[in-house]
Amino acid sequence: MGYQGHFRVWRGSDQGGGLEDFTVEVNEGEVVLDVIHRLQATQTPDLAVRWNCKAGKCGSCSAEINGKPRLLCMTRMSVFAEDETVTVTPMRTFPVIRDLVTDVSYNYKKAREIPSFRPPTGVGPGEYRMQQVDVERSQEFRKCIECFLCNNTCHVIRDHEENKESFAGPRFLMRVAELEMHPLDEADRVDQAQATHGLGLCNITKCCTDVCPENIKITDNALIPMKERVADQRYDPLVWLGNKLFRRS
Numbered sequence: 603m604g605y606q607g608h609f610r611v612w613r614g615s616d617q618g619g620g621l622e623d624f625t626v627e628v629n630e631g632e633v634v635l636d637v638i639h640r641l642q643a644t645q646t647p648d649l650a651v652r653w654n655c656k657a658g659k660c661g662s663c664s665a666e667i668n669g670k671p672r673l674l675c676m677t678r679m680s681v682f683a684e685d686e687t688v689t690v691t692p693m694r695t696f697p698v699i700r701d702l703v704t705d706v707s708y709n710y711k712k713a714r715e716i717p718s719f720r721p722p723t724g725v726g727p728g729e730y731r732m733q734q735v736d737v738e739r740s741q742e743f744r745k746c747i748e749c750f751l752c753n754n755t756c757h758v759i760r761d762h763e764e765n766k767e768s769f770a771g772p773r774f775l776m777r778v779a780e781l782e783m784h785p786l787d788e789a790d791r792v793d794q795a796q797a798t799h800g801l802g803l804c805n806i807t808k809c810c811t812d813v814c815p816e817n818i819k820i821t822d823n824a825l826i827p828m829k830e831r832v833a834d835q836r837y838d839p840l841v842w843l844g845n846k847l848f849r850r851s
């Protein structure tokens with residue numbers, strides 16, 4: 603059975619904006635993105651929203667629903683009471699372009715700052731050999747759909763614009779961890795994580811993990827192991843001495 607739902611949607615641009623109220627039809631089985639599309643079709647044809655797959659796989663429709671970072675296409679209307687006002691706002695950490703669409707180029711910049719996979723010299727594609735357990739470990743990280751909800755949530759940049767320059771955010775610290783855990787990668791990811799990508803600013807609150815739609819254990823499986831490796835490499839006197847004597851060039 604359909605009903606008339608109450609929606610409050612942020613409308614505006616980089617020049618400013620505010621919340622607007624709408625009453626719109628909601629039908630059984632719908633998700634928030636369906637209702638946003640109905641709003642576009644019936645009341646606000648110029649409402650800007652980014653989406654592609656409507657299946658939780660492209661990572662485009664990230665926004666905040668009642669203040670929680672979520673995918674619009676994976677949030678069922680049935681989780682809200684019929685008389686509840688559902689508030690939809692753009693991700694707060696990134697600059698607004700228009701309405702629900704934000705400029706996420708910060709994330710692409712951070713991705714480019716990570717040096718690519720560096721295999722040993724003399725080992726060509728097709729000649730890589732590694733244990734199945736190492737293959738499986740990276741599979742969890744590779745489920746990432748790049749929705750950037752984790753980076754949007756992380757308080758290190760959400761409330762501190764000034765940290766964006768030095769902090770890659772959980773999504774890209776996880777990428778550094780993935781490369782560090784690759785048995786054939788020869789770059790010094792541990793030092794880079796701390797010195798270049800801002801790992802030290804993370805205080806393992808796990809807020810990034812809580813919002814990940816792929817249920818990746820970002821903090822437990824990527825960030826904490828990287829912090830342990832930093833502690834080993836930088837502060838364990840034996841490891842420190844070994845690195846000084848035998849560090850790979």
Ligand code: SF4
Binds near residue numbers: 755756758803
């Ligand atoms: S665990 Fe670290 S990266 Fe994740 S939200 Fe907290 S401070 Fe940010």
Ligand code: SF4
Binds near residue numbers: 814
């Ligand atoms: S780690 Fe999870 S929350 Fe972060 S970008 Fe990937 S899928 Fe999104």
Ligand code: FES
Binds near residue numbers: 655663
């Ligand atoms: S539209 Fe692709 S993840 Fe929502």
